Amino acid sequence: MKPFDYRRAVAPESAIADVAGNPEAAYLAGGTNLVDHMKLGIAEPRLLVDITSLPLDEVAETQDGGVSIGANVRNSDLAAHPLIRSRYPVLSQALLSGASGQLRNLATTGGNLLQRTRCVYFQDVTTPCNKRAPGSGCSALEGYSRYHAILGASDDCIAVHPSDIAVALAALDATVVVQGPSGERSMALTDLHRLPDSRPDLDTVLEHGDLITAVRLPGLPWAERSAYRKVRDRASYAFALVSVAGAVELEDDGGAPGEVPVIRQVRIALGGVAHKPWRATLAEETLRGVQATHENFRAAADAELERAAPVGDNAFKVPMVRNTMISVLHELTREYS
Amino acid sequence: MEAEIILHVDGSRRALTIDTRTTLLDALRDRLGVYSPKKGCDHGQCGACTVLLNGRRVNSCLVFAVAQDGAEVVTAAGLAEGGNLHPVQQAFLDQDAFQCGYCTPGQVCSAVGMLAEADAAQPSYVTEGFRPEDSPAAADLDDEEIRERMSGNLCRCGAYVNIVAAVRQAAAGGSGA
Numbered sequence: 001m002k003p004f005d006y007r008r009a010v011a012p013e014s015a016i017a018d019v020a021g022n023p024e025a026a027y028l029a030g031g032t033n034l035v036d037h038m039k040l041g042i043a044e045p046r047l048l049v050d051i052t053s054l055p056l057d058e059v060a061e062t063q064d065g066g067v068s069i070g071a072n073v074r075n076s077d078l079a080a081h082p083l084i085r086s087r088y089p090v091l092s093q094a095l096l097s098g099a100s101g102q103l104r105n106l107a108t109t110g111g112n113l114l115q116r117t118r119c120v121y122f123q124d125v126t127t128p129c130n131k132r133a134p135g136s137g138c139s140a141l142e143g144y145s146r147y148h149a150i151l152g153a154s155d156d157c158i159a160v161h162p163s164d165i166a167v168a169l170a171a172l173d174a175t176v177v178v179q180g181p182s183g184e185r186s187m188a189l190t191d192l193h194r195l196p197d198s199r200p201d202l203d204t205v206l207e208h209g210d211l212i213t214a215v216r217l218p219g220l221p222w223a224e225r226s227a228y229r230k231v232r233d234r235a236s237y238a239f240a241l242v243s244v245a246g247a248v249e250l251e252d253d254g255g256a257p258g259e260v261p262v263i264r265q266v267r268i269a270l271g272g273v274a275h276k277p278w279r280a281t282l283a284e285e286t287l288r289g290v291q292a293t294h295e296n297f298r299a300a301a302d303a304e305l306e307r308a309a310p311v312g313d314n315a316f317k318v319p320m321v322r323n324t325m326i327s328v329l330h331e332l333t334r335e336y337s
Numbered sequence: 338m339e340a341e342i343i344l345h346v347d348g349s350r351r352a353l354t355i356d357t358r359t360t361l362l363d364a365l366r367d368r369l370g371v372y373s374p375k376k377g378c379d380h381g382q383c384g385a386c387t388v389l390l391n392g393r394r395v396n397s398c399l400v401f402a403v404a405q406d407g408a409e410v411v412t413a414a415g416l417a418e419g420g421n422l423h424p425v426q427q428a429f430l431d432q433d434a435f436q437c438g439y440c441t442p443g444q445v446c447s448a449v450g451m452l453a454e455a456d457a458a459q460p461s462y463v464t465e466g467f468r469p470e471d472s473p474a475a476a477d478l479d480d481e482e483i484r485e486r487m488s489g490n491l492c493r494c495g496a497y498v499n500i501v502a503a504v505r506q507a508a509a510g511g512s513g514a
């Protein structure tokens with residue numbers, strides 16, 4: 001590990017100035033990804049600006065009935081927060097499905113979104129990897145690709161984004177608040193992460209020095225009926241092979257008793273399939289205004305997966321996503337269908 | 338680069354000068370001679386290094402010591418009080434919850450932290466229901482909850498069955514934390 005200076009940030013403005021003004025500086029939050037990467041030699045910052053003392057640790061209701069989450073809120077605290085638990089169960093479940101109790105006590109909301117891929121070649125500095133060393137090639141393309149992308153990948157990178165909560169936040173239409181050297185801006189969570197195209201070295205649209213200060217959830221009363229399902233190689237403490245975040249609102253005056261109700265609104269996002277949390281817009285379009293039946297769930301999954309392009313070891317993900325999506329939709333409409 | 342920090346470890350105040358690259362785990366073991374936290378993977382993947390940092394269980398291998406100036410650290414070696422083992426430690430003995438013992442200090446710290454989390458109404462991935470009162474208190478944790486909440490601690494000897502029994506015993510007697 002390269003030697004580095006350590007500074008504890010006392011205000012966002014000075015932290016941003018410290019990092020923006022130094023190409024070799026990085027923010028340190030929970031450290032569960034960055035410290036690991038420094039040990040592996042993937043990241044070599046010469047200045048760490050510790051942001052954990054900044055007052056970004058509040059979970060508060062917003063005026064529009066939504067919730068604002070400070071970037072420093074720890075994953076364990078957010079998962080247990082009564083507002084999140086009761087109004088956005090999909091987010092609480094996604095948080096609790098990630099990592100371990102110990103790691104969730106350290107990991108922060110902002111750091112979780114900006115964690116980097118778990119592609120084994122990215123993490124091994126002795127192998128070619130376009131994300132870590134642009135232009136060196138992609139070892140996964142003809143290598144071990146079991147964990148890799150089936151949607152939106154490029155010839156330069158087939159990595160997936162590992163965050164569980166990003167998938168739930170994508171389904172919930174969350175917004176990310178970013179403070180940079182030239183002021184504050186916000187963006188949809190689905191616009192934060194990029195597809196790899198020819199620049200897999202760029203995970204997100206953020207510029208060096210940009211500080212995530214908060215994540216905002218819109219008021220979404222029907223998200224009370226939401227769920228996160230994660231499929232993995234072991235029952236716990238493992239990254240997703242695939243995951244599905246879903247929320248469904250049914251027409252309440254839909255037809256006679258005993259009739260299958262009609263879906264009014266639906267949100268679906270997929271994890272473990274792409275370089276970013278994948279909002280399943282094609283599946284959502286297929287489901288809006290139709291009855292909550294198995295056939296319609298299947299048609300929706302097929303519509304989304306039509307574009308799937310597995311690379312070899314990961315062909316199993318296509319039926320796995322289809323079945324998980326159908327199963328989540330059943331769970332969310334169970335008392336009716 | 339060097340930094341001077343103070344850590345309160347198992348009840349004693351320790352001042353030390355460290356290289357900023359030193360993890361909390363290495364500071365404890367290599368600088369302070371506190372050997373109960375173990376280095377298994379050094380990458381957050383095994384839980385052998387688990388300590389209680391300001392009262393919460395964390396992987397000490399992923400924490401830079403320089404960021405913890407003034408912190409209170411409790412390791413498995415600091416849990417006993419006045420010659421009496423902590424109830425979680427006693428339960429590990431009673432239930433024969435180890436073979437080689439390498440993962441044990443981490444398991445014990447993790448269990449102590451986990452039981453306090455349950456008593457603070459923190460849910461887990463397998464908790465059913467979304468109200469605070471749906472989250473089981475430590476004494477009400479079933480085996481599925483214990484396994485899920487302890488999944489951050491691997492045991493290379495596979496002593497899991499007895500580890501779950503030990504945590505169940507400690508939980509039934511109150512968290513003791």
Ligand SMILES: Cc1cc2nc3c(=O)[nH]c(=O)nc-3n(C[C@H](O)[C@H](O)[C@H](O)COP(=O)(O)OP(=O)(O)OC[C@H]3O[C@@H](n4cnc5c(N)ncnc54)[C@H](O)[C@@H]3O)c2cc1C
Nearest residue numbers: 029030031032033034098099107108110111112164212381
């Ligand atoms: C063994 C293991 C298993 C795991 N399993 C899972 C899993 O199943 N699911 C899952 O989702 N995650 C998993 N994780 C990843 C874990 O959730 C992340 O490492 C964690 O969320 C990162 O948060 P942090 O606060 O520790 O970030 P840090 O490591 O401190 O930072 C990560 C990156 O974000 C930057 N950063 C941090 N905060 C900000 C901010 N506010 N603004 C701008 N930049 C910032 C840092 O500079 C750094 O580049 C696992 C990790 C490990 C080690």
Ligand code: SF4
Nearest residue numbers: 119129130138157158
């Ligand atoms: S998939 Fe992406 S991260 Fe993995 S080796 Fe290829 S370029 Fe690197």
Ligand code: FES
Nearest residue numbers: 377378379384398
């Ligand atoms: S040594 Fe820290 S988790 Fe393995």
Ligand code: FES
Nearest residue numbers: 436438492493494
């Ligand atoms: S007792 Fe040997 S590793 Fe757990």
